[in-house]
Amino acid sequence: xxxxxxxxxxxxxxxxxxxxxxxxxxxxxxxxxxxxxxxxxxxxxxxxxxxxxxxxxxxxxxxxxxxxxxxxxxxxxxxxxxxxxxxxxxxxxxxxxxxxxxxxxxxxxxxxxxxxxxxxxxxxxxxxxxxxxxxxxxxxxxxxxxxxxxxxxxxxxxxxxxxxxxxxxxx
Numbered sequence: 439x440x441x442x443x444x445x446x447x448x449x450x451x452x453x454x455x456x457x458x459x460x461x462x463x464x465x466x467x468x469x470x471x472x473x474x475x476x477x478x479x480x481x482x483x484x485x486x487x488x489x490x491x492x493x494x495x496x497x498x499x500x501x502x503x504x505x506x507x508x509x510x511x512x513x514x515x516x517x518x519x520x521x522x523x524x525x526x527x528x529x530x531x532x533x534x535x536x537x538x539x540x541x542x543x544x545x546x547x548x549x550x551x552x553x554x555x556x557x558x559x560x561x562x563x564x565x566x567x568x569x570x571x572x573x574x575x576x577x578x579x580x581x582x583x584x585x586x587x588x589x590x591x592x593x594x595x596x597x598x599x600x601x602x603x604x605x606x607x608x609x
Contacts, residue, residue, distance in 0.1 A: 511547035
């Protein structure tokens with residue numbers, strides 16, 4: 439009789455220990471899951487930071503852009519052709535067409551001009567940079583993205599401008 443009573447007590451003790459251990463595992467996994475989700479949520483709050491050497495803001499660009507983890511979008515050089523494929527003869531129309539094309543490319547990747555962190559301009563004639571800056575201001579925040587303007591004699595025939603961009607968006 440005592441043996442039977444003792445076995446019943448032992449089974450209950452094992453069952454209680456198993457329940458206690460299972461509850462502990464659930465609590466630990468829940469805690470680490472919460473930590474992981476909080477970490478990923480905070481990474482989405484700050485996407486990019488604009489920095490300048492010695493705290494001096496250069497005119498029209500930024501020296502350094504840092505970004506938190508996110509989706510990076512690289513847009514290859516886009517030219518200024520019209521929607522029908524013809525190339526206008528004037529720089530300003532080509533520049534506007536190029537920025538409109540960049541807008542469509544950014545949207546395709548899930549971004550806007552506000553997400554651009556780096557942009558490169560290739561122009562056939564350096565004297566067109568004033569027009570480029572004026573048109574760029576209609577599309578892009580000229581205070582932040584690091585930019586480079588390069589004179590490129592080897593653009594495709596009739597092309598006066600080509601622009602490439604990099605954007606970062608949170609995932």
